[in-house]
Every structure is written in C-alpha cells, then in structure tokens.
Amino acid sequence: MATAETAVSLSDVRKTYRIGEPVHALDGVSLEVPQGSYTAIMGPSGSGKSTLMNLVGCLDTPTEGEVVVGGRAVDALDDRERTRLRGTEVGFVFQTFNLMPRLNAVENVALPQLFQGIGRTERRERARDLLERVGLADRGDHLPNELSGGQRQRVALARALVNDPAIVLADEPSGNLDTDTEAEILDLFDEFHDAGTTMIVVTHERHVAERADRIVHLLDGRIERIEELDGGAAEPASRTGSSGRSEGDSE
Amino acid sequence: MNPLESLRLAWRSIRGHKLRSALTTLGIVIGIAAVIAFVTLGASLQAGIIGDISPDDQRNVYGWAAEPDTEGGPLAGAQPVFTGDDLEAVEDLEAVEAAYGYATIQTQAISNGEETVAQGNGLIASGPSYIREERLAEGRQFRQGESEAVLNPAAANQFEENVTVGDELTVTILGGERRTVEVVGITDTSEGQSPFEGFESSPRVYVPTDPYYTEQASGLGTGGGDDGGDNESAGESGEARFLAIIVEAPSDDAADIDAARESATDYLESDQSDASEFLGDDLAVRFQTSTELLQQLQDVLDLLRNFIVGIAAISLLVGSIGIANIMLVSVTERTREIGIMKAVGAQNRDVLGLFLTEAVILGVIGAILGTALGLVGGYVGAEYVDLPLVYPLEYVALAVVVGILVGVLAGLYPAWRAARTDPIDALRYE
Ligand SMILES: Nc1ncnc2c1ncn2[C@@H]1O[C@H](COP(=O)(O)OP(=O)(O)OP(=O)(O)O)[C@@H](O)[C@H]1O
Numbered sequence: 261m262a263t264a265e266t267a268v269s270l271s272d273v274r275k276t277y278r279i280g281e282p283v284h285a286l287d288g289v290s291l292e293v294p295q296g297s298y299t300a301i302m303g304p305s306g307s308g309k310s311t312l313m314n315l316v317g318c319l320d321t322p323t324e325g326e327v328v329v330g331g332r333a334v335d336a337l338d339d340r341e342r343t344r345l346r347g348t349e350v351g352f353v354f355q356t357f358n359l360m361p362r363l364n365a366v367e368n369v370a371l372p373q374l375f376q377g378i379g380r381t382e383r384r385e386r387a388r389d390l391l392e393r394v395g396l397a398d399r400g401d402h403l404p405n406e407l408s409g410g411q412r413q414r415v416a417l418a419r420a421l422v423n424d425p426a427i428v429l430a431d432e433p434s435g436n437l438d439t440d441t442e443a444e445i446l447d448l449f450d451e452f453h454d455a456g457t458t459m460i461v462v463t464h465e466r467h468v469a470e471r472a473d474r475i476v477h478l479l480d481g482r483i484e485r486i487e488e489l490d491g492g493a494a495e496p497a498s499r500t501g502s503s504g505r506s507e508g509d510s511e
Numbered sequence: 512m513n514p515l516e517s518l519r520l521a522w523r524s525i526r527g528h529k530l531r532s533a534l535t536t537l538g539i540v541i542g543i544a545a546v547i548a549f550v551t552l553g554a555s556l557q558a559g560i561i562g563d564i565s566p567d568d569q570r571n572v573y574g575w576a577a578e579p580d581t582e583g584g585p586l587a588g589a590q591p592v593f594t595g596d597d598l599e600a601v602e603d604l605e606a607v608e609a610a611y612g613y614a615t616i617q618t619q620a621i622s623n624g625e626e627t628v629a630q631g632n633g634l635i636a637s638g639p640s641y642i643r644e645e646r647l648a649e650g651r652q653f654r655q656g657e658s659e660a661v662l663n664p665a666a667a668n669q670f671e672e673n674v675t676v677g678d679e680l681t682v683t684i685l686g687g688e689r690r691t692v693e694v695v696g697i698t699d700t701s702e703g704q705s706p707f708e709g710f711e712s713s714p715r716v717y718v719p720t721d722p723y724y725t726e727q728a729s730g731l732g733t734g735g736g737d738d739g740g741d742n743e744s745a746g747e748s749g750e751a752r753f754l755a756i757i758v759e760a761p762s763d764d765a766a767d768i769d770a771a772r773e774s775a776t777d778y779l780e781s782d783q784s785d786a787s788e789f790l791g792d793d794l795a796v797r798f799q800t801s802t803e804l805l806q807q808l809q810d811v812l813d814l815l816r817n818f819i820v821g822i823a824a825i826s827l828l829v830g831s832i833g834i835a836n837i838m839l840v841s842v843t844e845r846t847r848e849i850g851i852m853k854a855v856g857a858q859n860r861d862v863l864g865l866f867l868t869e870a871v872i873l874g875v876i877g878a879i880l881g882t883a884l885g886l887v888g889g890y891v892g893a894e895y896v897d898l899p900l901v902y903p904l905e906y907v908a909l910a911v912v913v914g915i916l917v918g919v920l921a922g923l924y925p926a927w928r929a930a931r932t933d934p935i936d937a938l939r940y941e
C-alpha cells in the first residue's frame with residue numbers, strides 16, 4: 261500500500277490499553293496520507309487522536325495492524341531504528357510544547373540535531389535560521405520560562421523542523437493560544453505545507469481544521485468520516501470495522 | 512552523540528543543582544580524603560621510622576634473648592643474658608667472623624671544652640666493626656679497650672665549634688661520673704647504623720663496650736633496673752651482661768649468614784655458655800638480619816595502613832550509594848526531559864551516556880576535591896607529628912580512577928533506568 265507518494269499509511273490499526281477493562285483507543289483505523297498533503301484530525305476528547313499521532317510519530321507501536329511511515333513499517337523496526345526514524349523523518353509539535361526547561365531557545369531547537377551527531381556550530385546556525393523563520397530571531401538566548409506561550413510554541417515548531425522532516429505532526433498546536441498567535445502558527449504551517457512538507461494537525465477547532473486539504477473525523481477509535489475540503493470529493497472512510505459513513509458536508 | 516556533548520549537557524544539569532551535587536560528592540570527598548590523608552601519614556611515618564634505607568649491614572645478625580612468643584621489633588622483651596665470655600666464644604666459632612655486645616649507656620651531657628650539651632641517650636657501646644669502614648667519613652674505627660669514640664655528623668655538629676677527629680670530649684654518665692673520650696672518627700650519616708638504634712637521624716656517639724659498658728655495668732651500675740636485677744640473680748656480681756649481641760658472618764651470602772646464626776644459637780643455648788643459665792625454658796635466643804627486622808616493622812605499618820584504607824573504603828561505598836540515590840531521584844525528576852529527548856531522536860545509549868557522564872563527573876569531582884583535602888590533611892598531620900612528608904603519588908592517581916569507577920558503578924543502574932524510559936509514558940509524566 262505504501263507507494264512512493266504515500267507519506268503515512270495505516271491499515272486496520274488497533275491500539276488497546278488493558279488496564280482492567282480493555283480500552284480500544286484505536287479500533288481498526290485505515291488511512292492513507294499522501295505526500296505533501298495537509299490533513300486535519302478532529303474528534304471528541306478520548307476518541308484516539310493523540311494515540312493516532314503517537315503511532316504516526318513512531319513514539320508508539322500498534323497492538324494490531326500496520327503503520328508505515330516514509331515507506332517503512334514501524335513495528336518491524338527495532339527501537340534504535342524507530343528512534344532514528346522519529347528523529348529524522350517526522351517532526352512532532354506537542355500540545356504542551358515539551359521544551360527542555362534548562363536549555364535556551366537555540367539549544368532547544370538544535371536538540372534533535374545533537375542526537376544526529378551534527379556539529380555544534382552547524383547546529384547553532386541552523387537553529388538561529390529557523391528561529392528567524394518563526395519570528396524569534398531576538399529570543400535565541402531565552403529560556404522557555406522567559407518566553408510567552410505563543411513564543412514557546414514557535415520554538416517547538418522550529419525544533420520540529422530542524423532535521424528537515426518529511427512529515428510534521430502537531431497535536432493541538434494552538435490549544436492554549438490566543439487568536440492572533442494561533443493565526444501566526446497556522447500561517448507558518450501553511451508555509452511549510454507550501455514548501456512540500458506533509459502536515460497532520462490534530463485540532464478541536466473547525467477554523468483550524470479548515471486550513472487543511474481534508475479533515476479526518478475520529479469517534480471512539482474509529483474513523484467516522486473523511487471530509488475533503490476545497491471541493492474535493494468525500495471518500496469512503498475506511499474498510500473493516502469502521503462505522504465510516506461518508507457525509508461530505510464541506511462548507 | 513559525541514562524548515564531549517554528553518559532558519557539556521551533564522555538566523549543565525549538575526550546575527543546575529549546585530547544592531544537591533555538592534552534597535552528593537561530599538561522601539566521595541570524605542572517603543578519598545581519608546584514604547589519601549592516612550596513606551600520606553602512613554608513608555611519612557614509614558619514612559620517619561625506617562627511612563628509605565637499604566640495609567648495608569647485611570653480614571650481621573642481631574640477637575637477643577626473649578620469651579619465645581614475644582611479638583614486636585628489635586629487642587622486644589630482651590633480657591641481659593650474654594657475658595663477655597660468651598661473646599669471645601661465639602667469635603671463636605668457625606662460621607662467625609666477629610661477635611660483640613651491644614648496649615646503650617645513658618648519659619646526662621657531653622662537653623667539648625667549655626661548651627656542654629644535654630644528651631640523654633648519647634652512648635652506643637658495641638664492637639669496632641659495628642661502624643663499618645665504608646661508613647666513616649673521617650678517621651678510623653674505635654678500638655676495644657680504649658677511651659675512644661666515633662661520632663655521627665649530627666653529634667659532631669651540635670657544638671658551636673664542630674668536633675673533629677682528635678678532639679677530646681667529656682661525657683657525663685647518668686650517675687654523674689665523668690669520662691674523657693678521644694674522637695677517632697666521624698661517620699658519613701646521622702641515621703642509625705643498625706635496627707637496634709632505629710634509623711632516624713639523631714646525634715649519636717659510638718664507643719667500645721670495653722671499657723664503657725663493662726665498667727659501667729660491673730662498677731657503678733647504670734641506674735637501669737635490668738642490670739641491677741640481673742647482677743644479683745646472676746650471682747656473680749661484677750660481670751656485665753649484654754642485652755644484645757651482634758654476630759658478623761664472613762660474607763653476606765645467605766648460607767654464610769644462616770651458618771653463623773645457627774652456630775651462634777647452638778652455642779648460646781648449649782650448657783657451655785654463660786647465657787644458658789638464664790635461658791632454660793623461659794627464654795630463647797633469636798637472631799635476625801636487619802632486613803628481617805625491618806620487614807617486621809614494615810608488616811606492622813602495612814597492617815595499619817590496610818586497616819585504615821579498609822575503613823575509608825566503607826566511606827567510599829557509602830559515598831557511592833549517595834550518588835546512586837541522587838541519580839535515581841534525578842532520573843525520576845527528569846522523566847519528562849528524558850521523554851522529550853527520546854521523542855526528538857535520542858537513542859537509549861545517548862540517554863545512558865548522559866546520566867553515566869553525570870555520575871562520573873560527580874565521582875571525579877569528589878575524587879579531586881578529596882585528594883586535595885587528603886593531601887592537605889596529610890601535610891598538616893605530618894607537620895603536627897613532625898614527620899618527613901612523603902606523598903604517595905600512586906595513590907593520588909588511584910584516587911581519581913576510584914572516583915571514575917565509583918561514578919560508573921553508582922550511575923549504572925540509574926542511567927539504565929533512564930535509558931529504558933518509554934518516551935510516551937515519560938511525556939505523559941507530570
Ligand atoms: N496509557 C494509556 N493507558 C490507558 N488508557 C489510555 C492510555 N492512553 C490513552 N488511553 C485511552 O485511550 C483513549 C484515547 O486517548 P487519546 O489520548 O488518544 O484521546 P484524544 O483523542 O487525544 O483525546 P483529547 O482530545 O482529550 O486529547 C482514551 O479513552 C484514553 O483513556
């Protein structure tokens with residue numbers, strides 16, 4: 261299924277947590293994300309959005325099914341290769357920023373490159389470039405707690421981009437930002453997307469999701485429907501086990 | 512990730528918790544400091560007592576009579592049993608080159624003309640060959656039966672005007688009696704000539720046993736209880752008995768030395784000797800070379816040092832448990848940071864290396880501070896007890912190695928725990 265044009269491919273993915281009563285966080289999800297596309301994922305709390313992102317971000321492995329990222333089946337990789345994939349192929353923007361508290365902005369942005377064995381000077385140059393791109397050229401030496409929420413999110417964004425990932429994953433990137441800052445971040449996403457990066461963004465907000473090419477609606481661990489924007493035709497949600505009724509109510 | 516980067520990151524997190532890191536290293540500091548200080552003191556003590564001498568009196572065996580199971584160094588438990596006749600008889604033995612008694616004569620003072628210096632244990636009475644020819648810087652050996660003396664440099668230089676060969680000195684014996692001696696030689700060192708004296712530098716005057724000791728013991732009595740008691744029980748008052756006897760073998764060949772030792776022991780323990788009257792079942796004659804005697808002293812010092820190093824090792828163990836404990840706390844506390852690092856591509860070995868580096872830095876800092884503190888402690892101690900300061904440099908190198916080792920051992924488990932942290936769990940950790 262994983263063709264050259266497919267950035268991420270999920271086939272019948274299940275993730276079950278067994279703490280007492282088994283929780284099916286993902287219950288048979290199949291999804292193809294073409295390269296260079298912009299996908300939004302929506303759904304109520306607890307529907308499995310973060311679980312899905314963790315799988316695509318190579319942070320986690322499915323209980324069943326197959327996740328293919330950048331042409332490689334994630335669960336067939338050992339821990340070392342998976343870590344490598346997550347360091348180079350994907351850039352993860354967390355809802356809670358997840359910056360290193362004792363490292364300044366430049367060092368935070370440069371952190372992923374440290375683990376790729378890239379030299380110090382080169383790392384700093386690259387980090388300063390990226391900070392400039394996200395409009396933080398003058399905040400390089402600040403620690404995270406000396407930055408505003410929006411600035412932190414932009415640092416996190418710069419960090420996600422530092423290794424030139426093919427895919428950028430953002431889990432509620434604007435969850436606690438004001439509208440102006442949110443707009444800035446989303447504009448940056450558009451920029452990356454225009455530059456050819458595959459974007460997958462989880463959001464609760466309709467207007468954020470509408471920046472994407474399509475919206476995947478999750479409900480109780482299944483794909484409820486996939487909504488194609490910009491006049492694209494709605495496609496059937498998924499095959500097995502999904503309650504996918506395509507409704508195609510694009511605005 | 513290259514080691515330099517690990518070092519840099521680890522150093523930052525240590526600096527981020529200054530007080531905690533300082534307290535953590537304290538255990539190591541104290542442990543290493545204790546080892547270094549005591550080993551320094553031990554080495555200084557050894558240098559003070561034994562010096563770095565290599566015994567060149569290797570033809571000699573030193574003998575005294577004591578209860579068979581007496582422990583200790585030269586002359587431990589010695590009783591005065593040897594008579595002049597015994598000495599002559601031993602010297603006549605085939606395997607023996609020379610034999611003479613050894614005794615110290617207590618003095619009050621020594622005068623060189625007008626000038627008088629107090630001297631408590633000034634006279635060492637023995638045979639002429641006790642001062643070996645090659646040890647003489649000037650003059651010659653004293654002769655038995657003459658009022659002659661050989662001085663060591665410390666004794667010769669204690670007067671305003673240095674004593675030289677040919678000068679006459681007046682010695683005041685402990686009882687108050689004055690005797691005149693002619694200086695016939697000066698030795699080349701102020702250290703002791705045999706293990707009987709000890710090897711530390713001090714002023715010494717060497718005289719022949721005859722007339723000094725023989726007259727002393729038979730006539731006035733030396734004031735030493737030993738001799739008085741001995742003379743009575745000997746029942747033949749007037750004859751001096753020696754505490755110690757020195758037997759010279761024809762060469763320093765081990766076989767010759769053993770032969771001399773055996774024949775002297777055999778004779779002295781046989782009924783022919785005067786000494787045998789006292790020996791009986793209670794006392795046994797023992798002859799030892801100075802190497803053997805030094806070895807005994809060395810053994811005692813070694814035992815002492817091992818004991819102290821053992822105690823310090825326990826303190827190091829406690830110190831490393833401290834490091835392990837703090838590292839575990841630190842790993843838990845930084846779970847989220849570990850999660851972030853792993854999420855952005857840190858391999859397990861990167862995380863392992865990071866925490867291990869941190870533990871090693873703590874260990875090494877502890878070792879360096881401990882070494883410095885220990886050296887200062889050793890210096891102060893040696894100064895206080897007035898010993899020649901000797902730094903055991905191999906221990907300083909060892910201390911740093913131990914610091915690294917302690918860091919690695921203490922950091923291994925916490926670092927391993929950090930490395931296998933699951934990134935998702937770690938990121939979810941509040
Ligand atoms: N580690 C875990 N152990 C047990 N259950 C878990 C675990 N992680 C997630 N779950 C469960 O899986 C389900 C999906 O969780 P997930 O975090 O993916 O939801 P979400 O869609 O991201 O919700 P939100 O919008 O609130 O972030 C939830 O019911 C949750 O309780």
Ligand SMILES: [Mg+2]
Pocket residue numbers: 309310311
């Ligand atoms: Mg979530």
